[in-house]
Amino acid sequence: MSQLDWITYVPRRVHDAAMRLEAACERCGYPSPIGVAEYRMAFRSTLSACVHWHQVWRYMMESHNAAVDFNIRFVVVDDPAFDCLHSVAPERLN
Incomplete structure (x- = not known):
């Protein structure tokens, strides 16, 4: 098994929307x-909706594109207080 490059923590709402x-x-x-996702992000009228679709777009970009070049593990976080994507190198967790 290759070494893990990144761990990306994803809020449940972003994962489900994606x-x-x-x-x-x-x-x-x-x-x-x-x-x-880019279209939806560009044409939402509220800031919170734009932020949400930006997160969905980032999640899609990472899961569809970067995963080919990097070994990324996605962890879905069910805590409602966790409200943004967060990527970290595994060695930073130690």
Whole structure:
């Protein structure tokens, strides 16, 4: 097993939104949900919605693109107080 490069902690709401977006894209025949997430992020009128879709976009980018080049483990955090993506190198946890 290769050494882990990053651990990314993902709020449950971001993980669930990303999975729903990916499933919707598959149903509609879109090859990738990343462009749809970018569109949604750009056209939301409130700051909190823009921040949410930015997080979804980052999660999608990391899980669809960076995971090919880096060994990333995603950890879904169910604590409602945890409200942002957080990536850390494993050695920083020691």
